[in-house]
Amino acid sequence: xxxxxxxxxxxxxxxxxxxxxxxxxxxxxxxxxxxxxxxxxxxxxxxxxxxxxxxxxxxxxxxxxxxxxxxxxxxxxxxxxxxxxxxxxxxxxxxxxxxxxxxxxxxxxxxxxxxxxxxxxxxxxxxxxxxxxxxxxxxxxxxxxxxxxxxxxxxxxxxxxxxxxxxxxxxxxxxxxxxxxxxxxxxxxxxxxxxxxxxxxxxxxxxxxxxxxxxxxxxxxxxxxxxxxxxxxxxxxxxxxxxxxxxxxxxxxxxxxxxxxxxxxxxxxxxxxxxxxxxxxxxxxxxxxxxxxxxxxxxxxxxxxxxxxxxxxxxxxxxxxxxxxxxxxxxxxxxxxxxxxxxxxxxxxxxxxxxxxxxxxxxxxxxxxxxxxxxxxxxxxxxxxxxxxxxxxxxxxxxxxxxxxxxxxxxxxxxxxxxxxxxxxxxxxxxxxxxxxxxxxxxxxxxxxxxxxxxxxxxxxxxxxxxxxxxxxxxxxxxxxxxxxxxxxxxxxxxxxxxxxxxxxxxxxxxxxxxxxxxxxxxxxxxxx
Amino acid sequence: xxxxxxxxxxxxxxxxxxxxxxxxxxxxxxxxxxxxxxxxxxxxxxxxxxxxxxxxxxxxxxxxxxxxxxxxxxxxxxxxxxxxxxxxxxxxxxxxxxxxxxxxxxxxxxxxxxxxxxxxxxxxxxxxxxxxxxxxxxxxxxxxxxxxxxxxxxxxxxxxxxxxxxxxxxxxxxxxxxxxxxxxxxxxxxxxxxxxxxxxxxxxxxxxxxxxxxxxxxxxxxxxxxxxxxxxxxxxxxxxxxxxxxxxxxxxxxxxxxxxxxxxxxxxxxxxxxxxxxxxxxxxxxxxxxxxxxxxxxxxxxxxxxxxxxxx
Numbered sequence: 001x002x003x004x005x006x007x008x009x010x011x012x013x014x015x016x017x018x019x020x021x022x023x024x025x026x027x028x029x030x031x032x033x034x035x036x037x038x039x040x041x042x043x044x045x046x047x048x049x050x051x052x053x054x055x056x057x058x059x060x061x062x063x064x065x066x067x068x069x070x071x072x073x074x075x076x077x078x079x080x081x082x083x084x085x086x087x088x089x090x091x092x093x094x095x096x097x098x099x100x101x102x103x104x105x106x107x108x109x110x111x112x113x114x115x116x117x118x119x120x121x122x123x124x125x126x127x128x129x130x131x132x133x134x135x136x137x138x139x140x141x142x143x144x145x146x147x148x149x150x151x152x153x154x155x156x157x158x159x160x161x162x163x164x165x166x167x168x169x170x171x172x173x174x175x176x177x178x179x180x181x182x183x184x185x186x187x188x189x190x191x192x193x194x195x196x197x198x199x200x201x202x203x204x205x206x207x208x209x210x211x212x213x214x215x216x217x218x219x220x221x222x223x224x225x226x227x228x229x230x231x232x233x234x235x236x237x238x239x240x241x242x243x244x245x246x247x248x249x250x251x252x253x254x255x256x257x258x259x260x261x262x263x264x265x266x267x268x269x270x271x272x273x274x275x276x277x278x279x280x281x282x283x284x285x286x287x288x289x290x291x292x293x294x295x296x297x298x299x300x301x302x303x304x305x306x307x308x309x310x311x312x313x314x315x316x317x318x319x320x321x322x323x324x325x326x327x328x329x330x331x332x333x334x335x336x337x338x339x340x341x342x343x344x345x346x347x348x349x350x351x352x353x354x355x356x357x358x359x360x361x362x363x364x365x366x367x368x369x370x371x372x373x374x375x376x377x378x379x380x381x382x383x384x385x386x387x388x389x390x391x392x393x394x395x396x397x398x399x400x401x402x403x404x405x406x407x408x409x410x411x412x413x414x415x416x417x418x419x420x421x422x423x424x425x426x427x428x429x430x431x432x433x434x435x436x437x438x439x440x441x442x443x444x445x446x447x448x449x450x451x452x453x454x455x456x457x458x459x460x461x462x463x464x465x466x467x468x469x470x471x472x473x474x475x476x477x478x479x480x481x482x483x484x485x486x487x488x489x490x491x492x493x494x495x496x497x498x499x500x501x502x503x504x505x506x507x508x509x510x511x512x513x514x515x516x517x518x519x520x521x522x523x524x525x526x527x528x529x
Numbered sequence: 530x531x532x533x534x535x536x537x538x539x540x541x542x543x544x545x546x547x548x549x550x551x552x553x554x555x556x557x558x559x560x561x562x563x564x565x566x567x568x569x570x571x572x573x574x575x576x577x578x579x580x581x582x583x584x585x586x587x588x589x590x591x592x593x594x595x596x597x598x599x600x601x602x603x604x605x606x607x608x609x610x611x612x613x614x615x616x617x618x619x620x621x622x623x624x625x626x627x628x629x630x631x632x633x634x635x636x637x638x639x640x641x642x643x644x645x646x647x648x649x650x651x652x653x654x655x656x657x658x659x660x661x662x663x664x665x666x667x668x669x670x671x672x673x674x675x676x677x678x679x680x681x682x683x684x685x686x687x688x689x690x691x692x693x694x695x696x697x698x699x700x701x702x703x704x705x706x707x708x709x710x711x712x713x714x715x716x717x718x719x720x721x722x723x724x725x726x727x728x729x730x731x732x733x734x735x736x737x738x739x740x741x742x743x744x745x746x747x748x749x750x751x752x753x754x755x756x757x758x759x760x761x762x763x764x765x766x767x768x769x770x771x772x773x774x775x776x777x778x779x780x781x782x783x784x785x786x787x788x789x790x791x792x793x794x795x796x797x798x799x800x801x802x803x804x805x806x807x808x809x810x811x812x813x814x815x816x817x818x819x820x821x822x823x824x825x826x827x828x829x830x831x832x833x834x835x836x837x838x839x840x841x
Contacts (some may be wrong), residue, residue, distance in 0.1 A: 062717065081719065082716075082718065082719040083719035086719055094717060098714050098717040099711075099714055099717055100706075100707045100710045100711040100714050100715065101711065101830075102706075102710040102711075102829075103703070103707060103710065107703055110700070110703060111703060111704065111707050111714075111715065111718045111720065112704075112715075112718030112719040112720055114700075116699075116700065116701070116702040117698065117699055117702075119705060158718075164547075168693065197681065296603070347629065420825075453667060
């Protein structure tokens, strides 16, 4: 490791000049310059698709730039692969794709290093790092069993273990709770100030960039549009630079993660059509005393949960990630059997443990992990739209190509799905449009209940706005909506009623009027202690 | 009829030769399956193991022919397997040709090539000397089978634990497993996924080649292009049977070898049964056990999926 190379603070740790990268006809990065100094946190702000990730992949050696030069500590370098980047002291905390589920925490941390495998040494080091930075983790745990928040912890430890002097965080808070994010940023400050590293924070959330950085580069459509010290920046001007126009919509505010209470005061479900919603008295979905045990050890993932959902209402499920929300979603997708209690839809008990039983009973689900269980990336848009219910376009089990195209085209138009046509492979769509495919498919089945698990995760401003409006409209149309989300803003904005989950239990229920960030935070945190 | 059947089974089970034959086949399978297990843990389904065995057997005969030494024969055998491995690995994990097409083609090619060379060179081989472990060899029924074998047999006692240690206790093994479970993550972590896969195939080539040569020196002592007869595929089945754990794989080798030996003993003891049906028995056992076991176990997540950098 070249740890001593750049102790002179006037020499930039990283200097990227004129970086250009094209993928086919698309220019992901267009003549991008970026300079990073030691001891400073540099924020890179931009919407999804602005070129932030590609730029960072260039730095980490996953993508070779078509043009441009890279200086590390003043020396020109070519970075062919992640190992070369690591040798130059560059480490990255990835958003996806760096952990192996089937390996344990310590094995993942050891992955990609060189030399003899010293398991007890790695375990000790994991323990030391987790103590030093307050990142509590069990080194023996299998990564696949961990929650998103914990997995990220492993990712961070894996990165810090190599003691990089240039550290890149790619959208680090997209899976964290507000408290976890707060903790991460204080960690980040420590790492930079005390240990003189250069840190990059890639984000599309304004408040965290404002909160945690010293300098901000704003990217839009592959170009750098602005660069300024954080002290000269405010949320509005950053937002304007980022999207290229004035920001006023509340969904945009949510997308940027703005949490200032005074700004949030002028929005709420009172304005717009939410007030027209008619909520029936009879519950459509009744979850009665449901308990689900985990496979190993028998810990209760859901512990005696009871919840009623009525037609036309949106019930938000809040809570720190990993407290049973995912299991609740899985239960309503027929993915896990329950150990006791029952689920009742329209007065009939749903058989659990049978694939598709919940869907047949009238429950539609927008799953938490789109790629994992929402869509098949290699199939076409039409196939993805129709795969849950192909009977309406098939005769005697044979799909009618004409009907398929027609039905898909209709859904594409209705939900304004941006794609080249029904035959476009799903991977060619943006995340927001993939999510529209899921939504269109679930709503096409005409469900009585719609479960939306983290429906806006990873989406950009426009897509979030669309999802939010659609969910609200769905409730107005008389569907009972269960919104499971770790974005408190989203829950507060949409829900008529909010329940808070902790350790598999419902620890509190609030009406929309009683709920605010503070009361929710207290419930989420108070029961945790 | 039923009594006949039970007495036949009894006769077979109380015959020492059943265990000796069983150990012979189990060892052949174990040499191949150990390497195949390593290869599959890295995410490559290496079906050319059949060809590796055959190539190893021929190269073993050639080595003995040239140097008049079983040791040289075994070394030649290992390299004979390695040659097939290099072709398989370079084709499927550098040029990204379909690994099954490459493997099938190699298997067929090797039958023809070794048959041709056998006729041209006609290598002369001999049996390896037998080493008996004192006391243990006197255990009734299976003492001879486990402790009175031709000496290359005992290499397994080192090879199998070594393979386990390599996969679970070394950095190479960790990276190999990561490549088999999640190649994208492995790549991001700085591991050359296809290099690890190629290396794991080389390993399979070495052990399978050794296995082929062992079989030659342990039993027939003369090369014939039909000596392997699908044992390579049964070794692949043993890996699946074992749920991609090494000890389970060894268990699979014993079960399948047992079925093979059972059938031979039945014939040897003079029981009149349809020979073709009997010969099908080991394969029926293989299919039957696979139907029971295959769905209970989890394979490496990226098994048989080619990895190309930058995709997805």
